[in-house]
Amino acid sequence: MKQEIIIAGFGGQGVLSMGKILAYSGLMEGKEVSWMPSYGPEQRGGTANVTVILSDDRISSPVLNEYDIAIILNQPSMEKFESKVKPGGILIYDGYGIHTPVKRTDIDVYRVDAMDAATEMKNEKAFNMLILGGLLKIVPMVKLENVLLGLKKSLPERHHKLIPMNEAAIKKGMEIIKKV
Amino acid sequence: MAEDIKLMKGNEAIAHAAIRYGVDGYFGYPITPQSEILETLMAEMPWDTTGMVVLQAESEVAAINMVYGGAGTGKKVMTSSSSPGISLKQEGISYIAGAELPCLIVNVMRGGPGLGTIQPSQADYFQTVKGGGHGDYRLITLAPSSVQEMADFVGLGFDLAFKYSNPAIILADGIIGQMMEKVVLPPFHQRRTEEEIMAQCPWAAQGKTAGRKPNVITSLELDPATMEENNLRFQAKYRKIEENEVRYEEFQCEDAEYLLIAFGSSARICQKVVENARAEGIKLGLLRPITLWPFPTKVIARYADKVKGMLSVELNAGQMVEDVRLAVNGKIKVEHFGRLGGIVFTPDEVLNALKELIIR
Numbered sequence: 001m002k003q004e005i006i007i008a009g010f011g012g013q014g015v016l017s018m019g020k021i022l023a024y025s026g027l028m029e030g031k032e033v034s035w036m037p038s039y040g041p042e043q044r045g046g047t048a049n050v051t052v053i054l055s056d057d058r059i060s061s062p063v064l065n066e067y068d069i070a071i072i073l074n075q076p077s078m079e080k081f082e083s084k085v086k087p088g089g090i091l092i093y094d095g096y097g098i099h100t101p102v103k104r105t106d107i108d109v110y111r112v113d114a115m116d117a118a119t120e121m122k123n124e125k126a127f128n129m130l131i132l133g134g135l136l137k138i139v140p141m142v143k144l145e146n147v148l149l150g151l152k153k154s155l156p157e158r159h160h161k162l163i164p165m166n167e168a169a170i171k172k173g174m175e176i177i178k179k180v
Numbered sequence: 181m182a183e184d185i186k187l188m189k190g191n192e193a194i195a196h197a198a199i200r201y202g203v204d205g206y207f208g209y210p211i212t213p214q215s216e217i218l219e220t221l222m223a224e225m226p227w228d229t230t231g232m233v234v235l236q237a238e239s240e241v242a243a244i245n246m247v248y249g250g251a252g253t254g255k256k257v258m259t260s261s262s263s264p265g266i267s268l269k270q271e272g273i274s275y276i277a278g279a280e281l282p283c284l285i286v287n288v289m290r291g292g293p294g295l296g297t298i299q300p301s302q303a304d305y306f307q308t309v310k311g312g313g314h315g316d317y318r319l320i321t322l323a324p325s326s327v328q329e330m331a332d333f334v335g336l337g338f339d340l341a342f343k344y345s346n347p348a349i350i351l352a353d354g355i356i357g358q359m360m361e362k363v364v365l366p367p368f369h370q371r372r373t374e375e376e377i378m379a380q381c382p383w384a385a386q387g388k389t390a391g392r393k394p395n396v397i398t399s400l401e402l403d404p405a406t407m408e409e410n411n412l413r414f415q416a417k418y419r420k421i422e423e424n425e426v427r428y429e430e431f432q433c434e435d436a437e438y439l440l441i442a443f444g445s446s447a448r449i450c451q452k453v454v455e456n457a458r459a460e461g462i463k464l465g466l467l468r469p470i471t472l473w474p475f476p477t478k479v480i481a482r483y484a485d486k487v488k489g490m491l492s493v494e495l496n497a498g499q500m501v502e503d504v505r506l507a508v509n510g511k512i513k514v515e516h517f518g519r520l521g522g523i524v525f526t527p528d529e530v531l532n533a534l535k536e537l538i539i540r
Contacts, residue, residue: 023360027187035187035360039213040298060451062359065526153187 001056003141004064008049008081009073009097014128017154018071019050021132024150025142026054036062047076054141069139071131073097092134092177094127102180109180110138117176118169126169133173144170186363190330190356193363194260194286195220197334198232202369203284204255205233207246211262212298213354214288218260230371240265244272244285251281252397254377254384256338260286262354263304264295266312273347274313278399280414282341284334285319285349288357291522299522300354302444305499308351309473316411318418320348320425321472323443327361329470335366342380344421351472353495355445355524427470428479432458436465438538439483440530441504442493443469450493452527453534462539472500480507489513489538493530496520513538 005022009015016037026033036051051067053059070081072093078100085091087106096115112134118127136142142150147170151163188196195217198206208218218236226232237243243259250257261269266287276283289304291297308321320340322333330352337348378386385395401407429447432454433439442450447468457464467483469476483490489512492501498516505514517533519525 020360024187027185027362033187033360033362036355037358039354039358059361060455061449061453061527062355062361062445063449063524063526064452065528 003054004067005052005069006067007071008077011046011048015048018128019052024154025147028146028149032059034059034062112177129166129169130173133170134177137174190327191216192220193327193331197331199226200366201335202371205250205257207243209240211265213357214262240268244269247283251283252385254381258284262288262290270313275399276347277317280345283347284337289353297522301495303496323351325447327363422474426474426476428476429468431466433465437463439487439490440466453530475503477507484508484511492516494518
């Protein structure tokens with residue numbers, strides 16, 4: 001099994017940390033993992049993306065032409081990465097940031113209204129975990145218990161009290177993702 | 181899952197490996213994409229545990245001269261920077277090579293020339309293996325292509341540096357520095373005691389004791405006859421290193437009709453190119469030089485009798501390809517493919533270049 005994933009959006013949306021939690025979760029399952037960020041000068045508001053690979057075998061290139069799964073969280077990223085999903089692959093997007101419908105017909109497209117749900121939960125920081133929940137519902141590549149272990153590993157101890165909130169957001173994301 | 185497998189960036193792995201390897205001192209100045217080395221060392225506060233000194237110098241020039249001073253006392257000392265900062269350090273590196281001192285330098289390369297970009301590049305190959313500073317000297321050059329090798333080459337770099345009394349350099353780039361992968365860190369080594377240092381490095385300037393001659397650390401020798409002798413001694417040492425320390429990795433080379441030659445992050449991308457090419461029925465292999473100096477000249481020369489062509493794949497305008505061509509000596513076609521200034525090629529671009537430039 002190998003999953004090659006791109007997560008792309010604005011800096012500040014938690015793109016890199018979502019990728020990190022996914023990578024840690026894979027580590028907890030004994031998989032090979034790689035996490036390759038775009039590390040430009042962009043901070044909050046600029047574009048940010050990260051390539052995450054989870055694999056049963058040794059990972060060759062951390063840099064890819066095309067992806068099994070693209071998680072698209074803003075319009076510029078849709079324009080950049082829609083064409084780079086492998087035929088038969090998966091594209092997941094947040095309805096709030098995307099104005100144009102997905103044109104590809106040879107891939108499975110899903111929508112998670114994570115921004116709306118995060119606003120409803122009065123917790124904008126839950127945004128990326130809502131997305132992660134949606135992803136794991138469609139492709140259960142790691143078990144929820146290992147995601148929670150991954151969260152524990154990647155968060156500093158003073159933030160461990162936030163883990164139940166993150167777990168709730170992941171579960172909510174699993175509920176609200178829908179096929180387009 | 182074994183408890184000692186960690187997930188971290190290449191830069192962080194270097195910092196942790198340095199502490200665990202019993203390094204005595206790190207002197208550096210921040211620059212993207214390698215600032216996590218200094219940041220991680222500061223966060224770990226090894227001065228409280230192993231006694232390792234970590235110092236943010238006022239400049240790159242100061243940092244390399246602190247390394248020169250520390251190395252002169254036989255300590256395990258290191259510095260790190262990225263391309264523009266490494267250029268600033270070249271005078272100090274030449275002095276350290278001239279004084280025959282062991283130390284470790286890390287260059288996490290970014291796009292140049294000048295201040296350039298902060299994105300990954302391999303355009304400092306010439307600077308590293310052909311000189312950089314003045315004079316006839318060589319740097320033992322290790323090119324990691326994984327986070328694990330970032331950790332491992334700290335130990336290997338120091339071992340080789342002390343074995344030959346010569347500076348060693350880890351030549352990485354922004355991809356290997358910034359990416360996170362699994363890594364098993366080396367076990368903890370105690371820092372050497374002063375007695376152990378003097379036993380290993382009898383040349384070290386540690387305060388003269390009664391009954392021995394003073395140890396003088398210098399690269400200055402005004403008598404040209406003696407300076408030529410010094411140079412001949414350096415050259416004899418370099419020949420020995422070329423004889424004994426060549427390291428490389430072969431990836432699906434056995435039945436290959438064509439070879440990619442690539443180091444560091446390019447070699448990772450080229451592994452994928454080999455997989456994709458073989459899926460199309462092209463018998464492609466990858467030879468990855470691990471030591472860029474000494475260069476695996478002999479093994480590449482042997483492959484020149486077996487394969488039809490070689491493509492040197494580098495994140496630069498064609499640097500290592502010159503050493504590949506010297507090794508091949510005109511026997512087969514050798515071409516270069518690269519992207520410049522911080523742009524990273526995709527596996528598809530490399531495969532297309534192979535088809536166009538070599539297979540056609």
